[in-house]
Amino acid sequence: MKKETDRLPEWDLEAIYATPEAWEADFLKIKGLAEEFASYRGKLADGAAVLAEAMEKDDAYSRLAEKVYVYAHLRADENTGISANRARLDRIKSLFAELSPLSAWFMPELSALPDGVIRQYLDAPELASRRRILQEIVRARKHVLSEAEEKIIGLYSGVTRSADNIFSTLNDADLTFGKVRGKNLDHANYHTFLEDGDREIRKAAFRKMHGTYGKFRNTFASTLGATVKRHAVSAKLRGYASALDAALFDDNIPSSVYTGLIDTVHNNLDPVYRYIRLREKVQKLDSIDMYDLYNPLLPNCRRTYSWSDAAKLVQDAVKPLGPEYGKIWQKAFEERWIDAQPRKGKRSGAYSSGMYDTYPYILMSFDHTLNDVFTLAHEGGHSMHSYFSNTHQPYQYADYSIFAAEIASTTNEILLFEHLMASPGADDELKAYLLCHLADEIRCTIYRQTMFAEFELLIHRLEEAGTPLTADLLDKEYEKLNTLYYHVNADRLIRHEWARIPHFYYNFYVYKYATGMSAAIRLATGLLKGGAAEQQAYLGFLKAGSGRDVLDIMQDAGVDLSTPEPVNAALAYFDTVITRLEKMIG
DSSP states (O other): OOOOGGGOOOOOGGGTOSSHHHHHHHHHHHHHHHHHHHTTTTOTTSOHHHHHHHHHHHHHHHHHHHHHHHHHHHHHHHOTTOHHHHHHHHHHHHHHHHHGGGTTTHHHHHHTSOHHHHHHHHTOGGGGGGHHHHHHHHHHGGGOOOHHHHHHHHHHHHHHTHHHHHHHHIIIIIOOOOEETTEEOOTTTHHHHHTOSOHHHHHHHHHHHHHHHHHTHHHHHHHHHHHHHHHHHHHHHTTOSSHHHHHHHTTTOOHHHHHHHHHHHHTTOHHHHHHHHHHHHHTTOSSOOGGGSSSOSSOOOOOOOOHHHHHHHHHHHTGGGOHHHHHHHHHHHHTTOEEOOOOTTOOSSOEEEOOTTSOOEEEOOOOSSHHHHHHHHHHHHHHHHHHHHHHHSOGGGOSOOGGGTTHHHHHHHHHHHHHHHHSTTOOHHHHHHHHHHHHHHHIIIIIIHHHHHHHHHHHHHHHHTTOOOOHHHHHHHHHHHHHHHHOOOOOGGGGGGGGGOGGGGSSSOTHHHHHHHHHHHHHHHHHHHOOHHHHHHHHHHHHOTTSSOHHHHHHHTTOOTTSSHHHHHHHHHHHHHHHHHHHHHO
């Protein structure tokens, strides 16, 4: 098939700024808007009308600054080799650093207002549209320290976060892992080696990677231990019951959601054990190891797709989301939200980006593969979420929680999978490939990330109990969890894997991958079986932004993450995937 690289879409950034001069004009306005906002410093107790004015000034400053930044970063990413693009991005980043003191005062001053003042503001008509923001301040204020204490913590933040920086420097810049078959092993190509059909190559990469971390295990235990201690001490200083409760507070998520995820996955380990045994059988191995879990069971599905084919496949796949969704999805092509043209200097990877006053743009490099079709569906899900949220919420509530960020994108991927499986042209090769792909996605996103979440909870609880996080202890506990989740008699170097996982420094982040995919599977399967009611409930989720607690938003969409049901349903779905695979290739 002829590659249509000359006809692939490029995004319309002129919709943000018609010329670089127009961008420059807005860039020069930002400092003045920041100073206007800063002029309200010390005045927030002067009445509801004054606070409303200050918040409007904050919105004006923030919205223009975001718009200027988004244009700069998109221009830079479309061709990183153009110096003018890089310079534009550097200038806005420098300006943000310069102006930070002009906005950093606001939330501390607002949070420090007396209870009586805040409660008056809650009922003030001038602040009706800001009521949720004020309610959140009331909810959080018991965890806010005095101004002097907050200042001390702020001054020490660079020191207390040094362990994270040391880990990043050692992990990303200083470690070397040797060579595999004459090629330097690094973070970027490690998974490529694990996907190799030659088991000796996979084994060599695995052993060199984890053997290197084993040599530095005491240093990594120190950096991880210091980060966990920071989380625990910060939580205690602010009056939280635990580091976990502190991390979940902003999203108002009870710790039972986190621990319930772990318990539910524990109750559903049999399907992943079956999948691992299936891999062992198909690969003709007497005993499977951890480095045998990533190489494709089947050769990559060698199908090529034109851009128009890819666009139509995704458009058809999302039809269960209803006509309103389909109409807006078409706008992505008509209004040129998408930059799919490969070019020299273009940023690698794919993302959805934008802000309240721009299109939700998509960057990708389309190379006519099935993976590219899935990328279009995934990033399109993010962009549609942003579009609906931006067009149905005021600016202050348009950003949606990170907890929900991957749900819309993964829902689209599940819908595309089911659409391809049901299409008349799907032969056994394609179906088997799709089933393998989805099985690995669920294994890595729900099972593996939950294992990470359980390890993270364990090490924080150990720290809170006063147990030092030594390398020996971390090795032992990680190996024990790996055995539980995979039921594999693994190469013992796997016990050092904790040392190379940067997410353990992110403060209870990884569980969101597992809950997000569980919610997406629940939503997608419900949409495929349902009708208009399910469509409207799903659109309600997309439109909700951050106007309510994320668990309430998801419950209204039909997913109650406060119960085990969504995770149970997702793992039952995984079980059916494994059953279908066993029948096809087992």
